[in-house]
Amino acid sequence: xxxEITGRHVVITPALRSYILKRLRKFDRMLGDExxxxxxxDVTKGRHTAEIVLKSKLLDLSCKGQTADMYASILLAIDKxxxxxxxxxxxxxxxxxxxxxxxAAEEKYRAPAAEGGAGAAGRENxxxxxxxxxxxxxxxxxxxxxHAQCPFVVFRDIESDAVxxxxxxxxxxxxxxxx
Numbered sequence: 001x002x003x004e005i006t007g008r009h010v011v012i013t014p015a016l017r018s019y020i021l022k023r024l025r026k027f028d029r030m031l032g033d034e035x036x037x038x039x040x041x042d043v044t045k046g047r048h049t050a051e052i053v054l055k056s057k058l059l060d061l062s063c064k065g066q067t068a069d070m071y072a073s074i075l076l077a078i079d080k081x082x083x084x085x086x087x088x089x090x091x092x093x094x095x096x097x098x099x100x101x102x103x104a105a106e107e108k109y110r111a112p113a114a115e116g117g118a119g120a121a122g123r124e125n126x127x128x129x130x131x132x133x134x135x136x137x138x139x140x141x142x143x144x145x146x147h148a149q150c151p152f153v154v155f156r157d158i159e160s161d162a163v164x165x166x167x168x169x170x171x172x173x174x175x176x177x178x179x
Contacts, residue, residue: 008040010042016041030085035055037053047068048069050066106128138176141164141166145168
């Protein structure tokens with residue numbers, strides 16, 4: 001991790017430099033060596049401002065802390081930056097988990113097709129859509145079919161707990177396939 005400290009209208013003392021580096025050590029563990037931090041310290045009319053700009057391969061963040069005390073401003077800016085970095089990291093983790101769940105669901109439905117032998121070659125372009133829905137009655141499914149863009153609705157019946165397909169026939173009437 002590379003840290004650059006700039007002082008505007010203030011001299012960066014060794015104590016201030018060591019305080020900043022000590023507080024920024026947590027980002028070294030979080031982001032690794034590829035991160036670049038630029039800390040800008042400013043004093044104007046009694047307002048002490050600390051601005052931190054973080055740049056890495058994955059993200060670019062910046063935050064600012066402003067109080068009457070320089071050390072408090074630095075701490076405020078570092079806390080803001082830590083919250084932003086953790087939020088971004090949790091988004092990345094959640095995205096990876098969602099992708100893994102989708103991939104597992106696709107593999108679950110693809111596995112029987114792969115075992116099919118000669119007929120499996122034509123099934124490579126099948127789109128898989130996994131929906132978690134609550135059980136519904138036939139009337140609710142008919143209402144959903146009216147609003148759906150798809151020509152059919154797959155639903156789990158409340159009474160029998162079986163999977164059913166409701167579709168519209170060419171003459172306009174509705175038909176149900178019970179499984």
